[in-house]
Amino acid sequence: MSKSLALAVAARAAVRAPAPHLRVHTLHPGQVAFAERGEQLTTLLGSCVAVILTDARRTFGAMCHIVHAGTPVHAHQDSCAYGPLALSAMDAILLARGITPKMCLAYVYGGGNMFPQLYPRRSVGDSNAGWVLDALAERGVQVLLQDLGGEVYRRLVWTVGPEEPQVTSVLV
Template sequence: MTNTPAIAEVYLRPGDYHFGGPNTRIRTLLGSCVSLVLWHPKARLGGMCHFMLPTRGRPTAQLDGRYGDEAMRLLRAAADSSGTCFSEYQVRVFGGGNMFPTRLPGNRQHIGLQNIAMARFLVAEQGLICHGEHVGGIGHRNLIFDIWSGHLALKQSPPLSISGPSGVSST
């Protein structure tokens, strides 16, 4: 009988991030929020963040993962402390959906699109190459990242219908 290491499951809520080693699976549920997923194929290290807004707009001493620019800095610090070279990480971007397409049909810059733009900016700013993305559209995404293999599982679902006081769906 072999001793297989236990898999640690980490669930990210908005504003959370996690960086870890090979026996880790990270999950999250995204709507208009965005996740940056980092993976180092040789070291079998990786991380994910779940940010809600592109930026806070004012620097503070305490970084907050709810903001894209600060979430990237938190991930970068974790990767740097592992002794790996940040430029060797593969990055992928997920999320940024329009959660209210019937309420904001003409809004070309809903918060999801702003988050996507920030994620792309941050990837370029860090000198990383985006190895894939699944962004925009409508609805939410369930995302699972297995650090030991770099495997990502994604399921996109339409937004839930919103019922008014009479119980009639508005979508």
């Protein structure tokens, strides 16, 4: 490989790769995380919904990955995969840091219909998205930006700071 080609490849890789000192929080279904400015929150969504809560200056971000709208069917299910439990866990994380959750702003993503041939009208993703938007409205949390519905998987990446979260469609 020529020296100029090697430099071009290295430069392209440097643009895509996160900085080695960057702390990355990768959320899986049912997880909740907190990050400070400069740290990164990331997840992959299908019919699930991710909620990011942040302050007006974007100095922190709390994110959850909700699998099921509504409450658990069985009392012993206390997983943050369920919407109310995920939002309560986010509240607890924020309150422990002296942050009032209802003063936060939200980004909301996901809620895709991953099986449109089986659910042509109302899908699990539609239910999840509707529930999350209603729950945030009931709490008085303003939604800054949302990307919901459709028939695509989404990769969500946000480096806590002034820039908006980055969402890309993923083919599976």
